[in-house]
Amino acid sequence: MRNLLNRLFLGILFLAVQTAWAQIPTPKEHFGFGIGDDYQLATFTQTEAYWKKLAAVSDRLKLTVIGKTAENRDQYMLIVSSPENLKKLDRYKEISTKMARAEGVTEEQARAMAVEGKSIVWIDGGLHATEVVGIHQLIETIYNVVSRNDQETKRILDKVVILFTHANPDGQELVSNWYMREKDPAKRKNDGLPRLYQKYIGHDNNRDFFIQNQVESRNMGNQLFVEWIPQIMYNHHQRGPAGSVLAGPPYRDPFNYVFDPMMVTGIDAVGAAMYTRLNAENKPGFTRLTGSSFSTWYNGGLRTTTHFHNMIGILTEIIGGPTPETVPLVPERLIPNNNTPFPVTPQKTWHFKQSIDYSVSLNYSILDYAARNSDHLLYNIYLMGNNSIKRGSGDYWTPTPKRVEEINVAYKADQAKTRPRGGETPGSGATGMFRGGGEIPSKYYNDVFELPAKRDPRGYIIPSDQSDFPTAVKFINALVRTGIQIEKSTAVFTVAGKSYPAGSYIVKTAQAFRPHIMDMFEPQDYPNDFQYPGGPPVRPYDAAGWTLAFQMGIKFDRILEAFDGPFEKMPYGQLQLPVGKVASGSAGYVIKASVNDAFVAVNDLLKAGAEVYRLADGTFYIPQSAKSKSIVEKTSKELGMQIGAVGKKPGGTLQKVAPLRVALWDTYGGSMPSGWVRWMLEQYHFPFSLIYAKEIDASDLKSKYDVIVFVTRAISAPSSRDSVMNAMFAGRGPKEEEVPEEFRSTMGSITAAKSIPQLKKFMEAGGKILTIGSSTGLAYHLGLPVRNAITEVKKDGGSEPLQGEKFFIPGSLLSVSVDTAARASWGMSPKTDVYFDNSPVFTVSPDAIANGTIKPLAWFPNASPLRSGWAWGQAYLQGGVAAFEANVGKGKLYAFGPEITFRSQSHGTFKWLFNQLY
Structure with missing residues (x-):
């Protein structure tokens, strides 16, 4: 009888387990196809519905919304762990953040929390929406972890809290719908998307994480740097180098010199777990180190910013997609070496499912590593944070x-001073230098x-009395969003003999995330990196230098000794707002030209019909009225602006400010530089329209617009291929008949034959054109008396551009001198840092300057303008013109060689755009 009851009980238990199992819907049951099936992609709408189903039936999953996207969709993070762990999430989050920040945590407490806590692992998908493996591996992995009951999955659920995060819902919806629009699977392709897959910035959504301009970046950044601070984060991308399946950790040199070495070796350890698992599962083709271009130098990416927070940030780039493809033959990748221990052989057909399977294995390798090393991961992030606090507390x-x-x-x-006359270097024993070069x-x-x-400094002070304090507070908020501890002075104080006003901000380096603090304030020093001595340079992965304080034009002091004062610590994650104030004056208000937010106030005033004028130095004057008073007070309060006042109307010449009809160039598929400017103009309340090549070619531009803005890559200098200057979409992409009607007007490119004459006619009639970066090539098409300054004389007496062996400046910050008296430069600093990416530099004809045809606005005054990054051959820049304005008929051309709107980070040069829009 007892045996019968036992069998009955086991049978009931088995049925209960089977019923519970059946409650977890498979992806195929929900989507109608398996994840990884050829020619099939899931939309975000479908994915959202699936995750809600899983959350309703699984006790392993908590579905959370971390914010809204740019297109107002919910952005999800699925927290997955054991049911017991999910009940104690607050405690595990507390342990994770305490260990990461390492503040006031003793060795004994850290070891106890390392045992008590659970490792926190972030896995995301879909950031670059056209890299469709990313979001689909996320769907498949989540299903596996919530449905499987093998010992490995149980161990993971017991020891790990997983943060599965959708990085770009808007992009998934766009890309999947675009691909699936064809009923015939054989015709499906993702080529020729009509717009950017992030509303403003497309692919650059992975370049936004130290400043976090976009809402999706802020949603994810808050979870990564403030709420959870995971020990490992895994960022999925595509695509692997030709002849491989994927690229992953460890990465090539250089890594950033501010890192804790344990973060770097932590990447090595996790990487070893990843490729070892693939090898064990007979999944070849993992390449690492110099097998790919990826490094850990850059800050700003979803993965890379975590490195500066002592997190083990992992990136993989894998091949594959819903349309089957091939693994091509690349002979040099067939020989096993340290870069690729297990090469993949050429394959005629590589299926989507293979990439999904690889990705799930990679996820499980990381999760298994985290489960087996949970206490080590927690303790090590504490050690790294503690090391940073020690470095910031002493001389380093x-x-x-x-x-x-x-x-x-x-x-x-x-x-040289001590060498004998014969020229031989004397020996110096064990402590000397060997003759061949040594000690x-x-x-x-x-x-x-x-x-x-x-x-290194013990801290930084950002005075509250600097000319553009609201922008300084934007910089402070970028630090706040990345988890940095900020202090604020409650009274006047003195440090190192200098007095600072109340309301100044203090950022001390004795913090766990000291690497990020140093990276935002100090210059990057990229090493000279060439393929071989005297050979061509090796381009950095993205930028070489980006120091945000420099880009934003922030005034700060480096403090080398320990210091304190009447400082109040701000809670982690609490955004700052300066206190606005409007002075009293019967005649009206004045706003300094140096304040970027002044343009928000002016645009709101103009929209309301209020009068605004500019004084001779660019200062804005707003006559007193009920309308202006209301708007000025509202703007001051919302933006924290100090707005002055005058008792009588200012003397001298007053220039009335009027809104201009502004057009911003864009192209079919969307330009990221244009998207950044579009976002900027919206933030500063400028009215504008988008303009495309077809409209430029076909219309009377001056009847519709006063200003046209061309960002980099819109126009290039004349060449043997100058018939098409916007080469981004020329000769590829969809045919017009393949594109929905609503997007056909955006197709086409700027051409020398049709576009240039229309642009010249526009300026001759009084229009203004503003060009940035490579689009300054318009100056050559117009025949202006300027030439490329970065050239050398050939043997035949001609000239040619300098080759990379002699001149190479990739993505770095340089200092220029500025003509601040020029209207175009009102409010700028006499010395300004600009973002330079092998940007145009000009030599201007002296006669053109003398007769007023061309007016230089910025130039390189010396042979060493580098502020942050890498500048090989920078001496060639001396005397070169970085920006100028030129008369063209009744109108003007403004040419800004540097990237003055770069990723909406370069606040210090925004006024070069804004000043031209009135």
Whole structure:
């Protein structure tokens, strides 16, 4: 009888388990196809519905909304763990953040929390929506983790809290619908998307994470840097290098010198778990190190910004898609080496499902590693944070190539002084330098490298009395969003003999996320990197230098000694707003031209019909009225602006400000630089229209517009291929008849034959054209007396552009001198940092300057303008013109070689755009 009851009980239990299992719908049951089936993509609408189904039936999953997207969809993060862990999420989140910040946590407490806590692992998908493996592997992995009951999955659920995050819902909806629009699967393709898959910035949504301009970046950044601070984050991308299946960790040099070494070796450890699992499962084709172009130098990516927060940030780039493809033959990748231990052989057909299976295996490898090493991961992130606090609390020197070179220079100088007349270098025993190059006496480390004046700062002070304090607070909020502890002075204080006003901000470096603080304030020093000595340069992965404080034009002081004062610590994640104030004056109000937010106020005033004028130095004057008073007070309160007042109307010439009809160039498929400017113009309340090549070619532009803005890559300089200057979409993409009617007007490219004459006619009739970056090539098409300054004379007496072996400046910050008296430069600083990416530089005819045809606005005054990044051959820049304005008929051309609107980070140069829009 007892055996019968036992069998009955087991039978009931089995049925209960089977019933519970049956409650978890498979992807095929929901979508109508399996994830990874050829020619099938899931939309976000379908995915959202599936996740809601899973949340309703699974006790392993908590569905959360972390915010809204740019197109107002819900952005989801699915928290997956054991039912027991989900009941204690608040505690595990508390442990994770305490360990990461390492504040006031003793060694004993850290070890106890490492045992008690659960490792937190972030896995995302879909950031770059055309890389469709990303979101589909996320769907498949979530299904596996909530439905499987094998021992590995149970161990993962017990020891790990997983944050599965959808990085770009809007993009998934657009891309999947575009692909699936064809009924015939054989005709399905993702080529020729009609617009950007993130409303404003498309692919650049992975370049937004140290400033977090976009709402999706802010949603994810808040979870990563404030709410959870995971120990591992995994960012899925495409595509792998030709002849491989995927690229992954560890990555090639250089890594950023501010990192804790445990973060770098942590990447190595997780990477080993990943490719070892693939090898064990007979999944070849994983390449690493110099097998791909990916490094850990850059900050700003979804993955890379986590590196500066002591997180083990993982990136993979995999092949594959719903339309079957091939693995091509690349002979040099067939030989196993340290980059690719297990090469993949050429394959005629590679199916979507293979990429999904690889991705699920990679996810499980990371989750299994985190489960087996949960206590180590928690304790190690504590150690890294504690190391950062110690470095920020004492004297520390971050090693960089320039600092190391100072040792070599000093040593060689001393050797030259002491070398015998015969020229032979004397030996110096065990501490000396070997004749072939070797040891240098250690005193050079102590006397040169560890110079007290060159040690890292203990903190930074951002005075509240700087000319554009609202922009400084935007910088502070970028730090806040990335989890940095901010302090604010409650009274006047003095540090190092200098007095600072109340309301100033203080950022101390004795924090766990010190690497990120240093990276936002200090210059990056990218090493000289060439394919071989004297050979061409190796381009960095994205930018070489980006120091955000420099880009935004922030005034700050580096403090080398420990300091304190009447400082109040701001809660983590609490955004700051300066206190606005409107002065009293019977005649009206004045706003300094140096304040970027002044343009918000002016645009709101103009929209309301209020009068606005500019004084001779660019200051805005707003006559007193009930209408202007209301708007000025509202703007001051909302933006924290200090607005002055006058008791009588200012003397001198007043220029009335009127809104202009502004057109911003864009192209079919969407331009990211144009999208960034579109976002900027909306933020600063400028009215504008988008203009495309067809309209430029076909219409009387001056009857509709006063200003046309061309961003980089809209126009290029004349060449043998100048019949089509916007080459981004020329000769590829869909045919017009394949495109929905609503997008056909956006097709076409700027051409020399049709577009240039219309643009010239527009300026001659009084229009203004503003060009940025490569679009300054319009100056050559117009025949203006300027030429490329970065050239050398050939043997035949002609000239040619300098090759990369002599001149190469990839994505870096340079200092220029600015003509601040020029109307175009009102409000700018005399010395301004600009973002330069092998940008145009001009030599202007002296006669053109003398007769007023061309007016230089910015130039390189010396041979060493580099502020942050890498500038090989920068001496060639000396005397070169970075920006100018030119008269063309009744109108003007404005040419800005540097990227003055770069990713909406370069606030210090925004006024070069804004000043031209009135």
